[in-house]
Amino acid sequence: MRRSSSSSTLRSSTVTALALLTTGLLLAGCSKAGTAGSSAPDSAKSAPVPVGLVYSRSGPLAAYGKQYIDGFNAGLAYATHNTGSAGGHRIDVTVQDDTGDPAKAVAEAKTLIGKGTHIIAGTTDSGVALQLAPLAAQNKVLYIPGPAATDALTGANAYTFRSGRQSYQDILAAGSLLGDSHGKKVVVLTQDSAFGQANVAAVKQVLGGQGARVDSVLAPPSASDLTPFAQSVKAKKPDLVFVAWAGASAPALWTALDQQGVVTATKVVTGLAGVASYPLFGKAGARISFLAHYFPGAAGTPVEQAMLDGITKAGGTPDLFSPDGFTAAQMIVHAIESGSATDATAMAKSLEGWTFQGPKGEEQIRAADHALLQPMFTAKLDGSGAAAEPEVITRLPKDVVTPPQQKMAG
Missing domain, CATH: 3.40.50.2300 (Response regulator)
Incomplete structure (x- = not known):
């Protein structure tokens, strides 16, 4: 694991966050924690x-x-x-x-x-x-x-x-990578789900509040052919694409974005997902800016x-x-x-x-x-394919990525 640092950033190697990939696995049935007796008489x-x-x-x-x-x-x-x-x-x-x-x-x-x-x-x-x-x-x-x-x-x-x-914290972390977003066109590429809609709303609130023009491309969560959605994103000619993706279709998504030239035509920001996702980005990974919820x-x-x-x-x-x-x-x-x-x-x-x-x-x-x-992170990928290693760019303290306070529902 490589680490480097400066006065304003903490660097480290590893990964994670939001453009998501799945690989199911176990943990079956009911489990019981260990036991320890108590001397309390009641x-x-x-x-x-x-x-x-x-x-x-x-x-x-x-x-x-x-x-x-x-x-x-x-x-x-x-x-x-x-x-x-x-x-x-x-x-x-x-x-x-x-x-x-x-x-x-x-x-x-x-x-x-x-x-x-x-x-x-x-x-x-x-x-x-x-x-x-x-x-x-x-x-x-x-x-x-x-x-x-x-x-x-x-x-x-x-x-x-x-x-x-929560999604708002992801967007605040992403916003730290964008610089001045005033007047820029931002397209959110995500799924038409509660997760996806939350990301669209958060981008509109955060980056839209900073003067960006926010649009979105929503794909059905069950979609397997994602080429049309990549084409739709490119046709909008955005200054920045924010990708928020969950599920097993992540490899197909990044393949489509790469094949349609989206990652070379504009700035792409997404979350760095789990360890298994590193090879998915291929050579495009070096051109993507990552926000990170966490990585080891x-x-x-x-x-x-x-x-x-x-x-x-x-x-x-x-x-x-x-x-x-x-x-x-x-x-x-x-x-x-x-x-x-x-x-x-x-x-x-x-x-x-x-x-x-x-x-x-x-x-x-x-x-x-x-x-x-909680703290959030920004990162980059060093290398490509199986050799790709994420590196922390910035550790954002909890006070820097604080979501707006909500009124407690009854």
Whole structure:
């Protein structure tokens, strides 16, 4: 791993963020955390705390689900000091696969709630998260989505928090790469989904607010032939193309953009996705500017190292959404340690305003709307194909990429 630095930037090698690729993988059924006895005489005070993880173990975003749960397991071990217990309670984790289907996720969450689960986490897909958030409020259940990035989750209700970044933070990181955007034409290339629409809205709000003219090209999430969409982008003659992509069609997208000459005709900004995505960009990667939610080694903090070690020792591979799972575990342990393991209202209050050291650096849960304020990164790819290595250009502190405050929904 290569690293270099200057007075204003932290450089490091590795990767990640938003133009996304999937490669599903496992983690089956229900899992239980380790046990540690409690000497408390009151059985209610020492009873196990059930936690439900409803996430994409399979389906279009299965690779992200795998990254999330590997990070969660490492975070739970870290936050409980390898005891699997917090506040005198053993933490019992039940894992459910929603396959990316909102209806299935809602049914699974209702079953968990009916069995006495007061904490639900894990959601990979933004569309699923938007269905589960109201359910959490209706049933007074603490809800902590994972990689789901839609801005609509911020301020959704008093019981919904987030353990990952949101689209607005991605756009703010991208904006730091653009310089003066006044009068420039920006085209957002994304999918017609909750994730995609959130990115379009964020670009319009951030870059449009800076004077840019923002247009968009939306592709159906199921589209396999992406050449027409690449052609549409080029025909608009933009000064900048912002690409926000999720799912297994990412290779086809970058092939189409390269073949249609988009990456040579204009400036292209996108998120650096997981480790497996590096070869996808080919020679075009050197001409793309990347924003980064996270990649292994980007932060260089002791907590990040604990996460990397925990995932690796368990046989996993640290990646893009590892911090989302790790941070969720930290939040859950903190909430349980507040002494209110069965009172979601009290647990939510204990999280509001909490500042802590997460794997990305210093993070804070904004009390007013539960946004997770966190560092972001910008990066470039050095080399191409299998030899490509990402390098941090800038580490952006949480205060530089702070999304606007939202009014908390009832």
